[in-house]
Amino acid sequence: MVAGELPDELGNLNLEQVNVHNNSLFGTIPISMFNISTMKMMRLSANQFSGHLPSTIGLSLPNLEGLYLGNNRLTGVIPSSITNATIPTILSMGANFLTGATSKAPLLIGENNLTRESSSPEFRFFSSLTNCRYLEAIELSLNQLNGILPASIGNFSISFQVLRAFGCRIKGAIPNEIGNLSRLADLYLNNNQLTGFIPRTLGNLRRLQRIYLEHNKLDGYIPAELCHLSNLGDLYVSNNTLYGSIPTCLGELKSFRRLYLDSNKLESTVPLNLWNLKDLVELNLSSNRLRGSLPSEIKNLKIVNKLDLSQNQLSGDIPISVGGMQSLVSVSFAHNKFQGSIPESLGDMRSLESLDLSYNNFSGLIPKSLETLNYLQYFDVSNNRLEGEIPVGGRFANFTAQSFLQNSALCSETRQQFQHCGKTVERSKSKNVVALMKYILPPIIAVILATSITLLMIRRRKSYRQLPKSEISLGVAWRWISYQELREATNAFSETNILGSGSFGSVYKGTLSDGLDVAAKIFNLQSERVTKSFDIESQVLRTIRHRNLIKTIGCCSNTEFKALILEYMPNGSLEKWLCSHNYILDMLKRLNIATDVALALEYLHHGLPFTVLHCDLKPSNVLLDEDMVGHVGDFGIAKLFGEGESMAQTKTLATIGYMAPEYGTEGIVSTSGDVYSFGIMLLEIYTRKKPTDEMFVVDANLLRREDKYFSAKKQCVLSNLALAMECLINSPRERISMREVVVRLEKIKTMFLRTTKDAKDGNGEKINE
Numbered sequence: 156m157v158a159g160e161l162p163d164e165l166g167n168l169n170l171e172q173v174n175v176h177n178n179s180l181f182g183t184i185p186i187s188m189f190n191i192s193t194m195k196m197m198r199l200s201a202n203q204f205s206g207h208l209p210s211t212i213g214l215s216l217p218n219l220e221g222l223y224l225g226n227n228r229l230t231g232v233i234p235s236s237i238t239n240a241t242i243p244t245i246l247s248m249g250a251n252f253l254t255g256a257t258s259k260a261p262l263l264i265g266e267n268n269l270t271r272e273s274s275s276p277e278f279r280f281f282s283s284l285t286n287c288r289y290l291e292a293i294e295l296s297l298n299q300l301n302g303i304l305p306a307s308i309g310n311f312s313i314s315f316q317v318l319r320a321f322g323c324r325i326k327g328a329i330p331n332e333i334g335n336l337s338r339l340a341d342l343y344l345n346n347n348q349l350t351g352f353i354p355r356t357l358g359n360l361r362r363l364q365r366i367y368l369e370h371n372k373l374d375g376y377i378p379a380e381l382c383h384l385s386n387l388g389d390l391y392v393s394n395n396t397l398y399g400s401i402p403t404c405l406g407e408l409k410s411f412r413r414l415y416l417d418s419n420k421l422e423s424t425v426p427l428n429l430w431n432l433k434d435l436v437e438l439n440l441s442s443n444r445l446r447g448s449l450p451s452e453i454k455n456l457k458i459v460n461k462l463d464l465s466q467n468q469l470s471g472d473i474p475i476s477v478g479g480m481q482s483l484v485s486v487s488f489a490h491n492k493f494q495g496s497i498p499e500s501l502g503d504m505r506s507l508e509s510l511d512l513s514y515n516n517f518s519g520l521i522p523k524s525l526e527t528l529n530y531l532q533y534f535d536v537s538n539n540r541l542e543g544e545i546p547v548g549g550r551f552a553n554f555t556a557q558s559f560l561q562n563s564a565l566c567s568e569t570r571q572q573f574q575h576c577g578k579t580v581e582r583s584k585s586k587n588v589v590a591l592m593k594y595i596l597p598p599i600i601a602v603i604l605a606t607s608i609t610l611l612m613i614r615r616r617k618s619y620r621q622l623p624k625s626e627i628s629l630g631v632a633w634r635w636i637s638y639q640e641l642r643e644a645t646n647a648f649s650e651t652n653i654l655g656s657g658s659f660g661s662v663y664k665g666t667l668s669d670g671l672d673v674a675a676k677i678f679n680l681q682s683e684r685v686t687k688s689f690d691i692e693s694q695v696l697r698t699i700r701h702r703n704l705i706k707t708i709g710c711c712s713n714t715e716f717k718a719l720i721l722e723y724m725p726n727g728s729l730e731k732w733l734c735s736h737n738y739i740l741d742m743l744k745r746l747n748i749a750t751d752v753a754l755a756l757e758y759l760h761h762g763l764p765f766t767v768l769h770c771d772l773k774p775s776n777v778l779l780d781e782d783m784v785g786h787v788g789d790f791g792i793a794k795l796f797g798e799g800e801s802m803a804q805t806k807t808l809a810t811i812g813y814m815a816p817e818y819g820t821e822g823i824v825s826t827s828g829d830v831y832s833f834g835i836m837l838l839e840i841y842t843r844k845k846p847t848d849e850m851f852v853v854d855a856n857l858l859r860r861e862d863k864y865f866s867a868k869k870q871c872v873l874s875n876l877a878l879a880m881e882c883l884i885n886s887p888r889e890r891i892s893m894r895e896v897v898v899r900l901e902k903i904k905t906m907f908l909r910t911t912k913d914a915k916d917g918n919g920e921k922i923n924e
Contacts, residue, residue, distance in 0.1 A: 160183075161175070161184065166191060168191070171196070173197050175198065175199060176198040181202070181204065183204065192217060195221075197221070202227055205230065207231035290311060290312045291314050292318075296320055296323065304325060304330055313337070316339060317339075318341070318344075321347065324348055327351070329354050331355075339363055341365045342365065342366050345370050347371050348371065350371075351375070352378075354378075356380075358380025369395070375398070377397055377401065379402045381405070382402060390414055390416075391415040392419070393439065394418040397416075398422070399421065399423075406427070406428030406431060409433075410434070413435075413438075420443065423445070423446070432456065436458060436459060438459055438461070441466050441764075442465070451475075451476040454480060457481070462486045465487040466491075470493060474498070478500025479500075481505065485507075485509040485894070491514075491515055493517060494516040494517065497521060501525060505527075508901065509534075510528075511535045516539065517541060518539070519543070520541070520542065521546055531549070538561040542565060542566075543564070544565075544576050545566070555702045636710070641665065644667050648661075655775075659676070660676070663677065672723040672725075673720050675718050675720055675721075677718045680715070701759075702754075705721050707719060721788065726779035726780065728779070730773070730775040733774055734774075742907070746875070752785050752787055755785075756830075756893045757894055757897050768826060768828065770818075772832035813835050826893070829893070834878075835879075837875060837876075838876065841876060878896065
């Protein structure tokens with residue numbers, strides 16, 4: 156990797172190509188380089204160049220075919236001379252700090268500070284680009300354009316292939332004239348505010364391969380004309396308000412690789428031929444109103460690795476043939492009306508990492524075959540009618556009680572939350588006695604029940620009159636803790652009970668009257684921002700539940716005092732373990748904690764009907780329980796996105812060093828911002844260095860050359876650092892998702908355990924236990 160500045164003398168050479176892409180070059184780009192008339196290709200992207208572009212840039216490079224300036228620190232206005240000369244095939248200026256009217260810059264100018272050029276709601280610069288004969292692509296993404304696409308978009312050159320304008324606050328309808336772009340291959344208009352129907356004219360674009368329209372406000376039917384697109388590989392229309400049925404003809408598009416129709420209002424049944432798309436890799440039909448049963452043909456999805464049918468009205472049995480889907484990594488049938496037994500054949504899905512069957516009507520036993528799923532990380536069968544013993548083999552020891560709650564008669568010899576299986580057998584023997592009593596008890600129970608309900612209603616009315624409105628609005632699922640009980644639990648908020656403090660207030664350790672140890676987060680109500688933080692954190696925490704998120708016990712809230720009562724974490728924060736030399740984390744513990752955090756973020760981003768952004772992920776917000784399991788907490792500036800949202804702008808800033816570039820400069824928050832923060836934290840886990848430190852080296856406690864397993868540990872560290880760098884890519888759209896992060900971490904862990912099998916650490920304990 157080259158560092159330093161480019162010499163001015165380069166302008167004296169008759170160069171045709173300059174390629175210094177992805178180095179550490181800085182300073183201004185020599186003006187003389189923009190006067191080399193022989194120049195055909197100039198790649199200066201992914202460096203740290205700063206300063207302005209010369210105003211004559213478009214006039215002095217007559218032979219230029221490609222100019223790459225993206226991912227630098229260039230500032231100022233995009234020169235208007237660019238549109239006065241022959242437009243190069245590729246002009247990339249994305250991910251800089253350029254400003255000015257977008258009419259002055261065709262092609263790849265995403266992630267700058269561009270705005271609409273006038274008070275007109277239409278993007279008039281599109282009309283100015285219709286004269287560009289060699290225009291092949293336009294990249295406008297992540298600029299705050301806040302306008303309407305004009306009909307002139309249909310007049311682009313015959314060679315035009317790519318339109319990318321996601322996250323630009325584009326409003327209005329997609330013009331029908333877009334159907335004139337006969338060579339269009341990629342259409343990215345996701346994460347905007349588009350309304351109206353999906354144009355039927357898209358069916359004219361026979362070369363179209365990717366359509367991304369998710370996270371808008373589109374309504375109407377999915378046009379059957381899309382079935383004319385024989386090359387269509389990706390169709391994303393998630394998070395709109397589309398209705399009607401799924402066009403049957405979509406099942407004839409054998410080119411499909413990814414089909415995302417989730418989070419709409421689609422109804423009717425799933426077309427039978429949709430299950431014959433043998434090249435499909437990802438299918439998401441969740442959060443609609445689909446009904447009907449699953450056919451045995453589902454087995455035809457041989458290479459699909461992600462299948463989400465949750466939040467619908469699907470019913471019937473899960474076909475045994477589902478076990479033939481050998482490539483499945485993640486599958487969710489949650490929140491439907493499925494019934495019958497859980498198929499034993501699910502144990503044949505050897506690659507399965509996530510299985511969600513919750514909130515259905517499944518009955519019978521949990522199949523023992525699931526114990527053979529060695530990669531299973533997430534499992535949920537809660538809220539069904541299952542019975543019998545909870546499996547203990549394989550990965551089942553890692554699943555908490557939350558995975559099995561609200562079932563008919565599950566039992567366990569090892570889990571305290573469930574009856575012992577012997578008691579369950581005794582209970583079944585007493586069923587005959589119960590049957591005899593069913594004719595005697597009902598009249599008695601009816602009288603008692605009526606009396607109890609009356610008394611309960613009277614008491615509730617009295618208590619509601621006494622409670623402030625702020626308490627009532629928080630919901631009834633939490634445990635209500637009085638101020639007096641909390642005061643006694645914390646020894647009158649004694650300083651000896653303080654676990655930590657910050658701008659929000661302080662956290663105290665306490666022991667409630669029933670002996671439960673808790674952490675009481677007391678909010679400083681003198682700050683309006685802190686009061687808002689309490690409201691946000693309450694909203695988020697009462698909505699979500701996951702084994703790697705801080706569990707909320709309850710709250711204490713009135714007009715003058717607000718506190719959240721959280722699960723106590725005896726091992727403190729990850730920051731304590733990384734910053735103090737009195738605490739040492741071995742390789743496997745670091746890997747496990749990183750995976751715990753990744754699983755929590757994956758759940759927040761992808762595991763709910765809505766999206767939750769943490770917005771302030773850092774080691775101090777990761778707490779460790781007695782088993783050193785990581786739990787993500789502190790949702791004081793989190794964002795909870797409803798239907799049709801995936802990114803937003805905010806004035807609230809997170810912690811310096813952990814914020815993504817687009818968060819710090821423009822206030823844009825998205826799931827990619829959390830991914831960036833995770834990448835920073837992953838680096839910190841393996842270096843024990845703050846992001847603001849100048850020195851960047853691997854923690855010496857991890858790698859010692861005399862260690863027998865030095866090579867295996869070194870590879871583990873390198874794999875994690877490489878993963879971290881993929882999380883830290885400047886462009887948000889190019890960062891990997893938390894789903895991908897979780898998969899990568901599990902593979903890293905599997906490889907590490909395989910190469911250190913039966914090895915022992917410095918304490919004499921097996922590394923892979």
